Amino acid sequence: MEDQGIVRLYLQRSQQAIVETKKKYGAYCRVIARNILSSLSDIDECENDTYLAAWNAIPPTMPGKLSVFLGRITRNIALDKHSYNTAKKRNRQFDAILTELEGCIASPDTVEGEYEAGETASLINEFLYGIEEQARNIFIRRYWYSDSIEELAMRFQMSSSKVKSILFRTRNKLRAHLAKGGVHL
Amino acid sequence: MKREELYREIGLMDEDLIEAAGSSGAEKRKKGFSKKWVALVACLVLYSSTASALLATEYYKNQNAEPYIRYLRAEDMELLPAPKYDGMKFLQALKSDNEEHVYVAINRLVEGFNDPSLRAKALNKLQPFAGNENPKIADAAAFAIDILSQSYRSPYIVKLADGSMLFTLFNHYSDYGSQNVLWRIKDNKLEEYSSFSAPSMYITEMIPSPDKRLVAVVTCSNKSEFVQIINVEAGRTSPELIESARVKYGAEQEIDTWIRPDYENYSDASNIVWKDNDTLEFEGSLAYQDTEIIENVSVTYQFSSKVMEVTKLN
Known part of the structure; x- marks a missing residue:
């Protein structure tokens, strides 16, 4: 069924x-x-919570792209569960992703300032539109879809080392871009 | 901001970007060999067996002669004479329908600078390309015209204190940078000044010192960056500074530091500036242990005294 039909x-x-x-x-x-x-039980729960959240959100929210709308909900619910789980139960691959993102934060130990939700997102958008397409897609697949390095290497038909270096450079550029944008991370 | 918060912020990015990434790349690598690779391997096998037979014949013919090779040049290794520059070939290639060939020809025609007749012909043929709808071709043509007409107004040219000029060709042909060859015009004569080898596959930037006696050259691969300072007039070059900083800092901080056999450093430099006529400063992201450790540092290097300081960035 088409997305429009489902939303209806x-x-x-x-x-x-x-x-x-x-x-x-x-x-x-x-x-x-x-x-x-x-x-597996967390994954099942996350999937079902996604449907419930979508049911509660629509209406009044009218999703632009249903796949992205649902993916966002799943992502946020899964992140909440990940944070709630103890270290033993956590997904180590995902922990590695969060550790990589620390590289975009100038100093994780500084006193955190206030920031508005979405403020950083618009700078991230600006940054992503400004970089080369392949690097952009690899970045999004890693940090939005949370693909593993091996999955990315297979998807983009390159070595794991090349994937890692593209991510590394892109994170460095993002850090610089956010700092220029005056976002106090 | 915590890392989880940044992860959430990333979740709010533009839907079009997310959707595009969703269908990017290939889902799975196809298994098995494609026919074209089989054909290529078959051709290579045929070629190498024919070449071996010919070489063996030559060997037996000359068995009695005593060979003496003083220095192995590239053409010696290929058993072929060195290819000579053929400007006419590149003039002819300007008529090609293939835009890549045209782009290569435009850049290669600059190498005919020292031949006045070829220079005049090239200038004449290049003019229409300066307005080409392909921006890469138009830029390349504008640059080639600037050099061949001896105007030297392009910002891609670094003008040095000794009156000579440094530049690269194939400027920004790749997302990573320009061709890794430095050209110099001195006393109205063009020469290939130097070239870089892997992993310095691209030249990204050339930054002259305030007095234009030194120039910092930044090169890169798709994984690493490299910085060297050149005194063109004296013919002196500094050691590569990012790897030097990595080794020095690693030793000071007692971090296990290894140099890879491919010389990739997975490190980079930013905010590269000249503090004075002799001192270069930059911020480095230095990678150790297969990028498990990244150290953000400030590096200063004094060219004349060869003194380097590396301090952790706050």
Whole structure:
């Protein structure tokens, strides 16, 4: 079913909306959750929480791109679960992703200033639009979709070392861009 | 900001970007060999067996002669004479339908600078390309015209205190930078001043000192960056500064530091400036242990005394 049709079902408050969402995007949401969480029960829970959150959000929210809308919800729910889990239960691959992102933060130990949600996102958008396409896609696949290095190497048909170096350079450039933008990280 | 917060902020990026990345790349690498690779390998096998037979014949013919090779040049290794520059070939290539060939030809025509007749012909043929709708071709043509007409107004040219000029060709042909060859015009004569080898595959920047006696040359691969200072007039070059800083700092901080056999350093430099006519300063991201450790440092290097200081950045 097309995304428009699925959204219409949400607006009509039809339970079929969940069925159709699961059919079309269930696997997609599970992949995102699996990249962040390690336990099967957490992944199941995350997927179901995504459907519930979507049901509660639509309406009034009208998603632009349904896949991205659902992916965002899954991502945030999975991140919350990851933070809640003890170190033993956490997904180590995802921990590595968060550790990489620390490289974009000038000094994790400084006193944190206030920032508005979305303020940094617009600078990130500006940065991503300004870089070369392949580097941009690799960055997004790593830090939005949480793909592993091996998955990225296979997807973009390059060695793991090359993937790592592209990510490394892009993170450095992002850090510099955010600092220039006056975002106090 | 915590790292989890940054991760959430990344989640808010533009939907178009997320969607584009979702379908980027290939899902899976195809298994098995494609037919074209089989054909290529077959051709290589045929070529090498023919070449071996010919070489063996030559060897037996000359078996009685005593060979003496003083120095192995590239053409000696290829058993071919060194290719000579053929400006006419590149003039002809300007007529090609293939934009890549045209782009290469435009850049290579600059090498005909020392031949006045070729220079005049090239200038004449290059003029229409300065307005080409392909920006890469237009830029290349504008630069070639600037050099061949001896105007020397382009910002890509570094003018030195001794009156000579340094530049690169194939400027920014790649996202990474320009061709890794430095050209120099001195006393109205063009020469290839120096070239860099792997991993310095691209020249990204040339920064002259305030008095224009020294020039810092920044090169890179797709993984690493490198910085050297050259005194062109005296023909002296500093050691490579990023690797030097990496080794020095690693020793001071007792970090396990190794130099890779491919000389990649996975490190980079930014904010490269001349503090004075002799001292270069930059901020380095120095990588150790396969990028598990990244040290952000400030590096200063005095060219004349060869003194380097590396301090951790706050």
